[in-house]
Amino acid sequence: MENALQIEGLTKQYKGFSLQDVTFCIPQGTVMGLIGPNGAGKTTVIKCIMNLVRKDTGEIRVFGMDPVRHGARIKERIGFVYDMPCQFGDVRLGRIASALGPFYPEWDEKRFRDLAGKFELPLEKVYKKLSHGTKTKFSLALALAHNADLVLMDEPTSGLDPVFRRDLLGLLAEILQDERKSILFSTHITSDLERIADFVTLLQNGAVVFSSPKDEILESWGMIKGGEELKPASEWPEIRGIRTGAFGVEVLTSDTGKSRKRLGPKILIERPSFDDIVTFTHQGGKHAC
Amino acid sequence: MLAKIIRMDWILSRRHILLNSGLFCLYALYMVYRMESPKLFSMFAAIMASFGSFVVLTREDRFKAAATTVSLPVDRRQVVFARYFLGWGIGFGTLLLTFGLAILLKTIGAVEFPPFTAGHFALAVAVVGIIVALLFPFVVRFGWTGLVLFLVSLQVLGAVFLLAAGYGGLHISLRAFPTAIGSWSVKMQQTLGWPLFFIGLILGLAFLSALSVLASVILFRKREF
Numbered sequence: 115m116e117n118a119l120q121i122e123g124l125t126k127q128y129k130g131f132s133l134q135d136v137t138f139c140i141p142q143g144t145v146m147g148l149i150g151p152n153g154a155g156k157t158t159v160i161k162c163i164m165n166l167v168r169k170d171t172g173e174i175r176v177f178g179m180d181p182v183r184h185g186a187r188i189k190e191r192i193g194f195v196y197d198m199p200c201q202f203g204d205v206r207l208g209r210i211a212s213a214l215g216p217f218y219p220e221w222d223e224k225r226f227r228d229l230a231g232k233f234e235l236p237l238e239k240v241y242k243k244l245s246h247g248t249k250t251k252f253s254l255a256l257a258l259a260h261n262a263d264l265v266l267m268d269e270p271t272s273g274l275d276p277v278f279r280r281d282l283l284g285l286l287a288e289i290l291q292d293e294r295k296s297i298l299f300s301t302h303i304t305s306d307l308e309r310i311a312d313f314v315t316l317l318q319n320g321a322v323v324f325s326s327p328k329d330e331i332l333e334s335w336g337m338i339k340g341g342e343e344l345k346p347a348s349e350w351p352e353i354r355g356i357r358t359g360a361f362g363v364e365v366l367t368s369d370t371g372k373s374r375k376r377l378g379p380k381i382l383i384e385r386p387s388f389d390d391i392v393t394f395t396h397q398g399g400k401h402a403c
Numbered sequence: 404m405l406a407k408i409i410r411m412d413w414i415l416s417r418r419h420i421l422l423n424s425g426l427f428c429l430y431a432l433y434m435v436y437r438m439e440s441p442k443l444f445s446m447f448a449a450i451m452a453s454f455g456s457f458v459v460l461t462r463e464d465r466f467k468a469a470a471t472t473v474s475l476p477v478d479r480r481q482v483v484f485a486r487y488f489l490g491w492g493i494g495f496g497t498l499l500l501t502f503g504l505a506i507l508l509k510t511i512g513a514v515e516f517p518p519f520t521a522g523h524f525a526l527a528v529a530v531v532g533i534i535v536a537l538l539f540p541f542v543v544r545f546g547w548t549g550l551v552l553f554l555v556s557l558q559v560l561g562a563v564f565l566l567a568a569g570y571g572g573l574h575i576s577l578r579a580f581p582t583a584i585g586s587w588s589v590k591m592q593q594t595l596g597w598p599l600f601f602i603g604l605i606l607g608l609a610f611l612s613a614l615s616v617l618a619s620v621i622l623f624r625k626r627e628f
Contacts, residue, residue, distance in 0.1 A: 190476040201466065201471060213411040213414040
């Protein structure tokens with residue numbers, strides 16, 4: 115399977131933050147969820163792909179091409195939703211779409227109108243009068259109206275109500291019926307990912323914690339619940355986080371098989387949510403709270 | 404692609420382009436009543452006209468929409484080229500409109516304007532070209548803030564010179580530089596004659612503009628969003 119996107123050893127240094135050796139790929143026809151807490155580097159990765167910021171080192175290939183050298187050709191095939199959608203605030207939505215549409219060879223005006231109807235976009239209203247959620251919907255309509263082969267979405271569901279979020283996930287699933295289409299979906303609402311992602315990459319403090327198929331992660335990672343007998347777990351290499359609370363001890367393991375061997379078959383291991391994984395790993399792993 | 408970018412800018416900013424240019428043009432015409440010197444009028448009209456050249460860039464900066472522009476399938480170099488073409492178009496268009504209206508009003512006898520010559524128009528064109536060339540890289544790199552900072556810095560520098568001249572005994576005439584350029588231009592025009600002088604002026608402007616475009620492309624390519 116060809117990769118729609120391939121990133122290897124990507125680094126970017128800012129004052130007080132750096133992306134460190136970020137490596138992952140998105141095979142064609144799949145959805146990659148990019149998760150991590152705020153400030154983990156998700157937006158920076160997406161900006162590097164879009165060449166909105168310059169990488170320091172590493173390699174990015176989109177459809178096998180370098181986005182710096184072949185930016186325009188690549189962007190024709192990308193649908194992009196920015197985390198802070200910004201347009202000329204005093205211009206009507208319909209006019210903005212008519213200005214931006216012709217840049218894309220496969221711009222489909224009918225598709226845009228359909229999406230605008232579906233998303234209940236007020237095309238006669240000026241951009242600045244919209245709520246954050248409606249601005250995001252407008253960005254989504256623009257991104258999905260030109261038959262993009264790769265849809266890059268930076269926190270598209272933040273600010274959206276649950277009903278629309280569910281509709282959007284349905285729409286993305288529709289897009290993926292075409293096996294050439296791929297999606298990179300950055301979010302901190304991890305429940306959305308559990309519905310549609312094929313692969314998940316977790317970023318923490320600018321570094322990749324894991325980048326694997328979603329099912330593989332949910333199979334191998336586990337949440338062990340117990341009591342004092344779990345205290346020594348902090349020394350085990352597969353343990354990614356421990357939380358001690360009023361109801362006992364919770365331990366996040368990245369290798370349920372190994373942990374089960376250590377603790378015996380009777381130990382209770384539950385399937386963790388991505389929220390659990392993000393929270394536990396964000397707390398620096400083995401700190402109790 | 405250039406045409407698409409210019410079309411986009413026109414669609415997104417045409418109301419402001421027309422409004423600004425119209426206002427600058429009317430203001431320049433109004434000021435004519437107070438100016439007896441056609442040279443001064445040409446300079447003033449050119450300065451007002453050149454401000455219109457920055458409308459798209461400053462609006463984009465105001466709405467932080469540059470990230471959207473560079474995420475479109477366009478090369479940043481093309482974005483800069485398009486902005487220059489549109490900027491020149493707006494600047495020279497406004498200038499043409501101002502002179503045209505001035506001539507019309509003078510012809511129908513509505514207003515007594517100072518007598519213009521082709522030289523005055525050439526001077527105004529040169530001033531627009533120079534202002535655009537000097538300020539564009541600042542606006543491309545730093546947006547509206549850059550333009551304001553640049554202009555404020557010039558004002559502060561001027562004030563410092565005036566203070567230094569007034570209180571510090573510094574003998575620098577602020578008029579010396581433009582006066583020297585003016586007398587040099589007149590001398591060149593007399594030596595070369597109009598056609599050659601005009602060609603030289605155009606070539607000089609083209610060279611300055613090319614340097615400005617080059618600087619803007621480099622700055623815009625380095626800009627992060």
